[in-house]
Amino acid sequence: MGAIRAVLLAASQNRWLRERASRYRFVRKSVARFMPGELLDDAISAAQDLKTKNIESVLTHLGENVSDRREAERVSTHYLQVLEKLHTENLATEISIKLTQLGLDLSPETCEQNLRRLFLKESPAKTLWIDMEASGYVDNTLAIYRKILADFPNAGICLQAYLYRTKADVESLLSMKPCIRLVKGAYSESPVAAFRTKREIDANYFALAQSLLRGQTTGVVRRVAFATHDPKLIRQITEFASAQGISRKQVEVQMLYGIQRTEQVRLAGGGWRSGVLIAYGSYWYPWFVRRLAERPANLSLLLRNLVSD
Numbered sequence: 001m002g003a004i005r006a007v008l009l010a011a012s013q014n015r016w017l018r019e020r021a022s023r024y025r026f027v028r029k030s031v032a033r034f035m036p037g038e039l040l041d042d043a044i045s046a047a048q049d050l051k052t053k054n055i056e057s058v059l060t061h062l063g064e065n066v067s068d069r070r071e072a073e074r075v076s077t078h079y080l081q082v083l084e085k086l087h088t089e090n091l092a093t094e095i096s097i098k099l100t101q102l103g104l105d106l107s108p109e110t111c112e113q114n115l116r117r118l119f120l121k122e123s124p125a126k127t128l129w130i131d132m133e134a135s136g137y138v139d140n141t142l143a144i145y146r147k148i149l150a151d152f153p154n155a156g157i158c159l160q161a162y163l164y165r166t167k168a169d170v171e172s173l174l175s176m177k178p179c180i181r182l183v184k185g186a187y188s189e190s191p192v193a194a195f196r197t198k199r200e201i202d203a204n205y206f207a208l209a210q211s212l213l214r215g216q217t218t219g220v221v222r223r224v225a226f227a228t229h230d231p232k233l234i235r236q237i238t239e240f241a242s243a244q245g246i247s248r249k250q251v252e253v254q255m256l257y258g259i260q261r262t263e264q265v266r267l268a269g270g271g272w273r274s275g276v277l278i279a280y281g282s283y284w285y286p287w288f289v290r291r292l293a294e295r296p297a298n299l300s301l302l303l304r305n306l307v308s309d
């Protein structure tokens with residue numbers, strides 16, 4: 001892992017920095033590059049705009065590691081309101097949730113209860129996505145996912161290609177017909193758990209992508225979404241799909257709001273399924289710093305905004 005990436009990932013966990021970051025206008029201006037605003041209405045407007053470009057959307061309310069039972073319940077209630085609002089606005093937009101936001105640190109039972117409230121409300125025609133967090137959470141997250149999937153076939157889980165275990169996790173889920181969003185992984189992981197080099201991570205990503213696409217074709221995978229901005233991987237995946245005779249509408253690429261916008265439009269225009277994850281909310285600090293870690297060149301955005309302030 002690059003030294004800058006390691007420093008940024010450590011900074012993303014730093015409470016002192018988190019409490020101070022939002023006081024600076026140049027930081028808030030930089031955050032605006034990756035989220036349309038802090039309010040749900042800002043996210044909904046962005047989703048409406050994407051819809052006009054034939055781009056699908058997924059909303060996520062920023063927050064993680066909630067340590068208070070009532071706060072976890074409030075997050076769940078907020079998402080219920082989001083589902084209601086999306087219904088009223090007639091948007092096909094889905095939602096994606098971090099289990100630590102619903103109380104996973106308090107107890108898996110509390111978290112599952114909060115999550116079930118959302119599945120009971122969500123339309124079965126839409127996938128309700130569960131994010132994957134740092135590797136220490138994978139076992140608990142998958143255990144909850146399996147229980148939920150047994151009752152709600154529209155449950156989706158994010159899996160991370162940087163973890164050695166992911167291949168086995170995919171295989172263990174196939175008998176349940178999962179929906180899987182494949183990412184590279186955004187956390188700082190030890191070499192005991194995760195591939196370290198981009199070459200290894202990308203190779204594992206592509207190998208997993210091929211088996212997930214095959215699984216979707218044979219029906220053991222209900223839906224697969226490739227959440228990456230990596231142009232080389234996207235090319236490999238789309239070329240593989242074409243060679244296998246898989247239709248473009250069966251190949252879905254998801255990106256983050258504000259990143260690779262031209263590519264999002266190009267994919268949608270070419271008939272591939274193109275989606276964008278839109279984050280909103282005031283708890284943006286750790287999320288934003290992880291975006292900097294993914295591409296340290298984004299630090300120049302911070303510097304430019306600092307100089308122009």
Ligand SMILES: Cc1cc2nc3c(=O)[nH]c(=O)nc-3n(C[C@H](O)[C@H](O)[C@H](O)COP(=O)(O)OP(=O)(O)OC[C@H]3O[C@@H](n4cnc5c(N)ncnc54)[C@H](O)[C@@H]3O)c2cc1C
Binds near residue numbers: 131228260
């Ligand atoms: C829809 C979606 C959902 C996600 N959910 C999760 C999750 O639940 N758990 C999890 O661990 N991770 C999640 N991630 C993050 C993911 O793990 C990666 O950290 C992130 O997508 C960057 O990796 P990459 O695949 O784009 O490839 P990289 O190799 O990091 O980047 C490839 C290229 O993409 C562009 N790029 C990548 N990131 C940025 C950026 N921040 N700013 C500007 N350009 C960039 C650059 O051109 C870069 O060269 C999610 C990502 C997406 C898109």
